[in-house]
Amino acid sequence: MTEILRLTGVCKAFGGIVVADDINLSIDAGEILGLIGPNGAGKTSLFNLISGVVRPDAGRIMLQGAPIDGMPLYRRARHGIARTWQNMLLFTSMSVMENLLIAPRDYPGESALLLAFGRTAIWRAEAEMRARGMAILARMDLAQAADTMVTDLPFGHQKLVGLARTLMNDGALLLLDEPMAGVEGAAYETMQRIVREEAASGRAVCVVEHNVSFIKDLCTRAVFMAQGRILQTGSVHELLASEALTELYFGV
Amino acid sequence: MTDPIVLLQILWTGAVTASSYVLLTVAFSLTQKVTGLWNFAQAGTMGVAFYAMYFLLNDMGQPLFIALPAAAILAGASGIATEVWGLDVLRARSSGNLTFFIFTLILAELIIYILTLLFGTEPQTLFPSILSPVHIIGGIAIGDWDLWAVGISVSALVALQLFLRVSNDGQFLIAVADNARLAELYGISARRAYCVTAAIAGVLITLAMYLFGARSGITPNSPMELILTAVIGTLLGGMGRVFMGGLASLILALIQSYSVLVIGSRWQNLLIYGFLFIAIVVFPRGIHLPRRRVRLPVAQPG
């Protein structure tokens, strides 16, 4: 299986707080890696390091064999890293479709020069992107909500839109930060299905979750983090069977 | 080379003038540190402090030991009022930096307009004339008043330092400056910290305006220029480093004084702004890297 992401010796500290302590990790295409652990373990920080919100103090991050730890945030997205956020961070002034139209990796309509001189190119790209967006929404049974303001959607659907946004970036790595938090019922099922589909089509997926059944159903492998360190990796079953870990997790 | 006596004289005279700038910078920098805001409304406080003293001393014939504390109380009260009725409301609304900036700048402008209406645009000094005994020590002229000025400033700064280190409220200020949300979790009232800061700033500003106004003519527009030197000092000292800001202002004022030897006096102002340029482009985080403000995560982390 092709390796998509590799972290070697990644360290990061803020002030006196160590959020990443010698992290070594790899994710292959088609894998769904679960990142579990108690609050404050450093899971979202790890996402921040991978996606580029912060730079590591030490260590390397390789995406499909190329080092990205020096790359700024926006470049990493262009190289194929897409992530969701704990707070969703949807664009609240806009509709669902407009949220999706911002999301593709290369979009000509946002270059000032093209704006002035390449109107037809922009119209064509816009139509293409719109079609792609509709296809993604259709997969989520949300096609009818395309022109609704995101703030008018129920919470579960908003989370789906957040996921849809990342799918518009058809890159190799998908980072999902607590996608299931607060989601239940049909939206929950849809999300599970979509994540499986994405992994099956060759993406590497990493999920931070507290929802244990989600992890059990979906993840092929899991990593247990606490206090910035990876304590154990292995199959979900192994991790959950370990007494020491469950005590750490639930004993907090 | 010039006479070392002249150099020392300039040092002394420069330090005396600098003392007001230092106090203003410390007030501004402390506020920036604790509240995170570039509080331009302090220009308004400067005007209020000066004209309150002016009014009490000249129109009401009050002695200094009444006028100065009264002005300090008024200045502190106006700062607290701005906090409670203005800044707090904006904070509750999750307002952005632009809003705070608009509010503080426009508020300062409003106060300045009101003062212009009441007192006119002619420069005023607090006292008709200042004549104080001058001693010659080692060839340097040191006036009684000069000693007072430096003494007041140094005492104020020492008092502030003690306050921040020793008193509970002072510790709370530091905690809130570091991380307001975390401090609140520990039962420290951010609002109280902001009000205490406003009160301290009011006192420092009043002292500074006294030192200025006793010697130089002040117009309602002076505070706008003064606050800019406070901004520069805060920037050069580094955000969050209050006393470094004061030191930066002191050094700037001394450089300005010494520059008389080298360049014409009309270029002195330019020098200040030249430093601002340098500060912005080369040292945006201050001459040394300041302590980073660690913010709490918005949601509980996973």
Place this chain on the structure above:
Amino acid sequence: MSVAVMIAIFIILASSYNLVIGYGGLATVAHPIFFALGAYTAGLLAIHTGLSAPLCIAAGAIVAIAASILLAASALRVSGDYLLIASLGFQLGLLQMIRNFEWTGGPGGLTDIPSTITGAARTPAYLAICGAVAAATVALIAWIVRGPYGRAITAMRDEELAFTALGRNAMNLKIVLFAIGCGIAGIAGGLYAFYYQYLSPEQFDVLQSATILTMVVLGGMGTTWGPVVGAALLLAIPQAITFLDLPPAIMAPAQGIIFTGLVLVFLFLRPSGLIGTSGRGAMPAALGVHDHSGEGT
């Protein structure tokens, strides 16, 4: 009717400032300095060279654009908040330099800018020109903020972190918007120089910043017509008040008090301005905070 010319010029200034702070969400205060750069460049070129007026104005705009890119690129490297202080310092620093150099006329000002249009039809002619430029400015800005580009601008203002994480270069976008806004201010400066034929540093200081800011806030940030309404009101109302025949020593501060008071009232009660969507709750995105820099551990 020279007031109408002023209104036209300030519509250009307010609209371009609105592009920067209302649409771009960039907190800056230095708009008048780009106005000044355009004015002084055009004026100096007119005095010392034989270049035609439109060329001088164009040169002014180019100088303004270059300066704005210099400022934005340096300041935004630090943070978006830093631009505020940096722009203030930039404005005051440049003004101080203008005050101190002789070739800019020093504190006394730059005079004797050659006339371009003379005679009785001067003011109406200028009104037509400035009015046309003002209309073009409003139209240009409305066009820029439509479509995919406008969508990107809105997204950046809504959630800059998510915007960047989707692969967009927010810094570039900000610099481009800033450059466009300041370039337009430079054009206004050129027009101003030729009409009034006298420039002095006082015309471009913090007071001017507050004036343009007031126009935009009162009219409505992030709207097309807000700056137009703001500019017209702020210039027309004092004219109306002059009929009251108050002594100038009272009038100037009184006007100042009225307008700063209005801004404060609007800021608290109706932040969206006169044109924006109504209600106490409605706040233009540019005035709100979306800081997630500390998200997660």
